[in-house]
Amino acid sequence: MKSIMMKINGDQYTLEIQDNWTLLYVLRDVLHLTGTKYGCGTGDCGACKVLINGIAKNSCTLLAKNLENHEITTIEGLSQRDKLHPVQEAFIEAGAIQCGFCTPGMVITAVALLDQNPYPTENEIVVALENNLCRCTGYKKIIDAIRLASKKRDRR
Ligand code: FES
Numbered sequence: 001m002k003s004i005m006m007k008i009n010g011d012q013y014t015l016e017i018q019d020n021w022t023l024l025y026v027l028r029d030v031l032h033l034t035g036t037k038y039g040c041g042t043g044d045c046g047a048c049k050v051l052i053n054g055i056a057k058n059s060c061t062l063l064a065k066n067l068e069n070h071e072i073t074t075i076e077g078l079s080q081r082d083k084l085h086p087v088q089e090a091f092i093e094a095g096a097i098q099c100g101f102c103t104p105g106m107v108i109t110a111v112a113l114l115d116q117n118p119y120p121t122e123n124e125i126v127v128a129l130e131n132n133l134c135r136c137t138g139y140k141k142i143i144d145a146i147r148l149a150s151k152k153r154d155r156r
């Protein structure tokens, strides 16, 4: 076991972890933050994406022991009390959710994209979503949702 410190959703944690524990395992099985999903476990589907120091990354392929003092934001950390993040609201408004399994990873990718590029073109959205798989929606409504979230920034 190794003791590491991490900031997760704004709270500081000291965690006792084993060398082979992934960040996804720590989030879901140690901290019970189950909004982050386990899809493939091999870095291919994006269901496990979280923000690490503001960058969207797959948590299933990262060892927690290498993330000492990193700042992690999961889907649970995006909303504020009962108020959803504007990207979450846009996904609902655009009807971009069917089974919802891919949605946390999609939203995390969208948040990271819009933070870096507030007004992405459709092609830039498609490129950003390359590592996020959805088996339900056909992607169009997800792209619509991210465009909607981008437009909503002007109204805030
Ligand atoms: S579960 Fe991590 S990329 Fe699929």
Ligand code: FES
Residues within 6 Å of the ligand: 096, 097, 098, 099, 100, 101, 102, 103, 133, 134, 135, 136, 137
């Ligand atoms: S909504 Fe079902 S996998 Fe995307």
